[in-house]
Amino acid sequence: MCGLYVIKPTLCGGRGVFATHPISKGTLLHTSHGPYASVIYREYRKEVCAQCFAYAFDSKRSTWSVKVERLAGFWFCGEDCRSVWVRRHVWAGVNLAGQMQASVNKLDKTLKKTKGARTTSSPNPSINLGSCNMTQESLDLAWRAAERHTLLEQLSDLELDMVRFLTTAMINRYVEDVYQPSPQDYHALSGNWTGLMKLQNNELDYVRSKPHILASHLRVYAFMRSAVIPILRPYVETTDMIRQLLGRDQGNSFGLYEVLDDNEMFGYAIYISGSYFNHSCSPNVRKERAGREMRFFTTRDVQPGEELCTNYIDINDGVKDRRDNLSKDWYFDCACQRCEWELESLAM
Numbered sequence: 001m002c003g004l005y006v007i008k009p010t011l012c013g014g015r016g017v018f019a020t021h022p023i024s025k026g027t028l029l030h031t032s033h034g035p036y037a038s039v040i041y042r043e044y045r046k047e048v049c050a051q052c053f054a055y056a057f058d059s060k061r062s063t064w065s066v067k068v069e070r071l072a073g074f075w076f077c078g079e080d081c082r083s084v085w086v087r088r089h090v091w092a093g094v095n096l097a098g099q100m101q102a103s104v105n106k107l108d109k110t111l112k113k114t115k116g117a118r119t120t121s122s123p124n125p126s127i128n129l130g131s132c133n134m135t136q137e138s139l140d141l142a143w144r145a146a147e148r149h150t151l152l153e154q155l156s157d158l159e160l161d162m163v164r165f166l167t168t169a170m171i172n173r174y175v176e177d178v179y180q181p182s183p184q185d186y187h188a189l190s191g192n193w194t195g196l197m198k199l200q201n202n203e204l205d206y207v208r209s210k211p212h213i214l215a216s217h218l219r220v221y222a223f224m225r226s227a228v229i230p231i232l233r234p235y236v237e238t239t240d241m242i243r244q245l246l247g248r249d250q251g252n253s254f255g256l257y258e259v260l261d262d263n264e265m266f267g268y269a270i271y272i273s274g275s276y277f278n279h280s281c282s283p284n285v286r287k288e289r290a291g292r293e294m295r296f297f298t299t300r301d302v303q304p305g306e307e308l309c310t311n312y313i314d315i316n317d318g319v320k321d322r323r324d325n326l327s328k329d330w331y332f333d334c335a336c337q338r339c340e341w342e343l344e345s346l347a348m
Contacts, residue, residue: 004029005308007276012335014200016278016307023302029285032294033189035269036196037169037245038256039161044266048256050074051081051088052291055258055266071098072105089171091179096171099229104163107227111154134207134214142214143221143239152222162220162246163227165268169196169245170228170235191272196248199275203247205331217246251330254287254294279330280309281322281338309336319343 004023010016023029040048046063047056054077056064066076068086074097076082089097155163173193175181207214225236235241252275256267271294277285285308288295302308313325319342326334 010278010307012332014278015276016309017276019302019304019306019308021304023298025298025300027298028295029298029308030273030296032191032271032274032296034271034292035168035254035294036172036191036272037165037249038267038269039165039168040256040267041161042157045073046075048075048266049077049081051076051085053256053267053289054081054291055264057264058259068095068098071095071101073101074098091175094231096174096229096231097167100167100171100227100232101164103227103229104160104167104223107223108155108160111152115154134204134211136204139204139207139214142218143243146218146221147239151218152226153219155219155223159216159220159223161267162216163224165249166220166224166242166245169270170232170241173235173241174232195272196270197244199248199252199270199272201244201247202251202331203243206247206250209328209331217242220246256289259289277308277310279312279326279334280307280336281311281315281319281334282336283309283311283315285310319346 004021004027005017005019007015007017017029040050040053048054049064054064056062056077059077064075064077066078066082068074068076068082074085076085086095089095172190176192221236221239221242224242228236249270253268253270254274255265256269258264258266274287274294274296277287277296284298284300284302284306285296286299287310288297296308296310298308312330313322315322317325319339323334323339326332
């Protein structure tokens with residue numbers, strides 16, 4: 001983070017980004033150089049470059065054609081991006097992403113041939129996995145049971161995307177733990193595990209708001225335990241790492257959209273440093289993706305002491321819809337000045 005602002009606690013709890021100097025409209029405040037975890041949705045993988053996230057349709061093409069030899073599931077907009085991607089993922093002669101992708105595909109095909117579940121033992125039949133009144137104790141019990149029982153089922157496409165998302169974070173964690181990259185290395189520029197753990201964990205709120213999601217998360221964990229390659233196995237021996245990632249995915253991830261008109265969402269990613277910008281329905285910051293980077297610009301002049309906020313939702317909606325969306329998907333009641341004014345107007 002630069003000298004124009006500081007991260008500090010907010011009055012509503014949590015932390016935010018606050019200006020320390022006058023900042024002019026259009027100033028580039030911050031660049032998140034790459035995501036710590038990301039996924040391109042399965043249906044878009046031929047259309048989106050695995051390295052720079054370039055969307056083929058933005059270049060008036062239907063798909064990209066550059067691939068890594070004998071490696072399915074990754075397409076690139078050109079040779080340069082392919083070379084960078086390979087350098088990022090090959091460590092000690094092992095292409096971690098490639099081997100994990102192959103293992104995931106193999107297990108997925110096996111489960112499809114066997115028509116679904118390999119075993120049918122429930123992690124804990126006494127726990128209602130679909131309860132909107134889930135307690136932290138019940139949630140912990142369900143995950144502990146998942147370490148002792150195997151419930152290996154065929155995953156949906158969205159769940160397989162979740163596996164790939166978690167895999168990218170697992171690889172970053174492995175590289176961080178084993179190779180301790182320099183501060184200028186790509187992996188370090190994307191943030192680190194310690195920084196990720198400082199983001200808000202929304203696990204319990206997420207499970208309560210979407211009761212079906214816990215069963216889905218447990219299926220994903222069981223699948224990953226079976227599909228993981230040996231070098232990454234320590235990260236799934238217990239549920240801790242997967243839970244920590246899933247708890248921070250919801251509420252901290254950014255949608256990945258096409259650049260030209262921002263209509264097509266083709267994946268999502270966690271940009272650790274970018275997650276410190278809180279929401280306002282009258283934002284003074286906008287985000288803009290440039291390749292793998294996420295950049296943040298001021299939309300008006302900002303004075304020292306002002307919080308620097310972007311928007312998480314469509315701010316053209318009415319106040320009730322905005323607050324409902326934020327409560328449902330982001331787990332907070334918006335108390336920005338605009339919401340307060342509009343609520344007061346409705347009450348008159």
